[in-house]
Amino acid sequence: MSEASPVLCERTGDVAVVRLNRPDKKNAIDRAMVDALHGVLGDLETGEARVVVLTGAGETFASGADIAELRERKRADALAAINSGLFRRIERLPMPTIAAVRGYALGGGCELAMSCDLRVAGEGARFGQPEVKLGIIAGAGGGYRLRQLVGLGRARELLYTGRIVRADEAARIGLVERMVADDEVLDAALALAGEIAAADPLAIRLTKIGLGLQSSAEAEQGGRFEIVAQAVTFESEEKRRRMTEFLERKKK
Secondary structure, three states: OOOOOOEEEEEEOOEEEEEEOOHHHOOOEOHHHHHHHHHHHHHHHHOOOOEEEEEEOOOOOEOOEOHHHHHOOOHHHHHOOHHHHHHHHHHOOOOOEEEEEOOEEEOHHHHHHHHOOEEEEEOOOEEEOOHHHHOOOOOOOHHHHHHHHHOHHHHHHHHHHOOEEEHHHHHHHOOOOEEEOHHHHHHHHHHHHHHHHOOOHHHHHHHHHHHHHHHHHHHHHHHHHHHHHHHHHHOOHHHHHHHHHHHHHHHO
8 A cells, every 4th residue: 555545554463553644634534534444444354453453644643524625515425424434334343443542533533533442542642522613513423432431421511512631531531441651652552452362353253243232222323313413514604614714723
């Protein structure tokens, strides 16, 4: 895979490392990255990796969706479930997945991290679902996955305010499983992946299936609602106004 690709994938023994590769854009998730990730997932689904580690090139995991692209999306794009379909596919991979998070994991980046089975974060990492500040909702699994991880009350507070949380708080509330120094994130994620890969692969796969069955009904209902609700927000003038203001602030 070319170094210019928005997604890179390499094998380290039984572990596949998937790297988001738009460091100049803080790994903002655009359609090209989504398409590239689908290609990588197709290989992983039929490959022999026992664990997948997902990380970002540079100092950021994923700063969120590409706002310039997102601003132009309409109702039909929301109903196509572009991002939520990708994150569901990651969630349903047959092997365990670990998000190795440095820097920001916001919006779609946070939803991407939550679609993984486990999260290892650097001390400087930041998590959040600030979509309401841009006139939309966390519509790619952010609502129901956050609730599953941190509980209903905490999920409400974070989703209603769009507040960004530090890694230590994320670990305290259950959004992150392990926190390490920023320069140790990938090594720690690989060490954890190695522990998992050393176990019986059939037992691990069946364990993942069993855990997934326990939350599948809520995920199905929550995902359907989020897609429809996002379709409504994508047509609002307030969404366009807020995203335009966001892009103008970035230019300044």
